[in-house]
Amino acid sequence: MERISALMDGELDRDEAAGVLPDLRKRNDLREAWATYHLISDALRGDACVDCGIASAVATRLAKEPTVLAPRPGSSGFGKRWALPSLAAAAAVATVTWMSLETQQGTANGPIAVPASHLLVPAMGIQAQNPLADFAQTAHIPNSSSVVPPIQLPVREFDAYLMAHQEFSPSTAIQGLAPYVRTVTSGPAEVKR
Amino acid sequence: MGDREVDQQLVERAQRGEKAAFELLVAKYQRKLVRLLSRFIRDPTEVEDVAQEAFIKAYRALPSFRGDSAFYTWLYRIGINTAKNYLVALGRRAPTVSETESGDGEGSEESGQVPDFNTPENELMSRQIAETVNRAVEELPEELRTAITLRELEGLSYEEIAGIMNCPIGTVRSRIFRAREAIAEKLRPQLETRKDRRW
Numbered sequence A: 001m002e003r004i005s006a007l008m009d010g011e012l013d014r015d016e017a018a019g020v021l022p023d024l025r026k027r028n029d030l031r032e033a034w035a036t037y038h039l040i041s042d043a044l045r046g047d048a049c050v051d052c053g054i055a056s057a058v059a060t061r062l063a064k065e066p067t068v069l070a071p072r073p074g075s076s077g078f079g080k081r082w083a084l085p086s087l088a089a090a091a092a093v094a095t096v097t098w099m100s101l102e103t104q105q106g107t108a109n110g111p112i113a114v115p116a117s118h119l120l121v122p123a124m125g126i127q128a129q130n131p132l133a134d135f136a137q138t139a140h141i142p143n144s145s146s147v148v149p150p151i152q153l154p155v156r157e158f159d160a161y162l163m164a165h166q167e168f169s170p171s172t173a174i175q176g177l178a179p180y181v182r183t184v185t186s187g188p189a190e191v192k193r
Numbered sequence B: 001m002g003d004r005e006v007d008q009q010l011v012e013r014a015q016r017g018e019k020a021a022f023e024l025l026v027a028k029y030q031r032k033l034v035r036l037l038s039r040f041i042r043d044p045t046e047v048e049d050v051a052q053e054a055f056i057k058a059y060r061a062l063p064s065f066r067g068d069s070a071f072y073t074w075l076y077r078i079g080i081n082t083a084k085n086y087l088v089a090l091g092r093r094a095p096t097v098s099e100t101e102s103g104d105g106e107g108s109e110e111s112g113q114v115p116d117f118n119t120p121e122n123e124l125m126s127r128q129i130a131e132t133v134n135r136a137v138e139e140l141p142e143e144l145r146t147a148i149t150l151r152e153l154e155g156l157s158y159e160e161i162a163g164i165m166n167c168p169i170g171t172v173r174s175r176i177f178r179a180r181e182a183i184a185e186k187l188r189p190q191l192e193t194r195k196d197r198r199w
Helices: A002-008 A014-026 A028-044 A054-064 A073-108 A131-136 A155-168 A177-192 B003-015 B019-037 B044-060 B071-089 B120-138 B142-152 B158-165 B169-192
Strands: none
Touching (some): A028 B142, B003 B019, B003 B071, B019 B044, B019 B071, B044 B071, B158 B169
8 A cells, every 4th residue: 555655656666666556457455545545635735526426437438448459669669660760771771782782793793894885886786876875785795696796805905994984984973082092093003014 | 656657657558458557547637637627617517527528538549649748738638629529519619729728737727717616416525525634634643744745735755755854765655655544544434425436
């Protein structure tokens, strides 16, 4: 009973309260004490309606009400607020990473991707359709008699080619300082050679 | 655990299907809600009906209560809206914004003039209860009377009361409990005569 008195005053610590609340559900004498202490409190404060009898009427109506079941605050609060945005952010990062890897792989791992127009392919029988297709077209050319096979440039010539055209490279899509830094850092190597 | 936290715990239990937890909140706030509603509705019987309706609406709306505000503030809004709807349905004037939003629900209804809610039967019962409680308080030993008065009338915390009475907090807790029990002991015969009383 003393714990009920302290609980209604908001003076019970968390552990004690956690022990009392289940007891309140089970024990009729504790619920009676809760109601009586609140009645005393209101009476001391001069409430005009000391004994309303509303609680009993509400209890009767509540018994006929379907039981409400709400999602637990832990799952609804943190989960709903943060899970979806986090997933969206992760998906966005994954997409950007995948796209950048795809771009890098296209230039680093596979056969050297060189715009067809720069290789003077039209002169060899392939007509560039439009400027965008021109850049998108790589040296992955199907092996057939009517199609020119990939052109392999000597490494040295290719380095010179890349140096000359690096600002058009997809890897330098971010304009600004990056192309300049690469030029400077690869410069000494070229000098040594 | 503060008063608001206790309410929140009860709300969460009610949200998990414990109707008894919600009944504890009804027992706690029924008089406060009635006092609020009787500012707008004169007829005591109507006030009681609207108060019941407000509690039932609150119970049904429990899944949407997230604890962003105190439970009573939330209940206060439901009570005001229920009273408004009731009055509008009857073709009477609903409470205005200034009447309903004079505060956040925490004690704001105490500032207004509260009409006499009681029916003759309730009035008699209320008067008897009030007399019994006041007499019981006067008969308490001084240390119990001081403790319960500082708590209930001055609204002081146990720590503040301990400072004033120069005793440990545990002693304050015990004195307030003993005071309540002594008053309740005098009150119980009267409460048992009420057939419709829940507990």
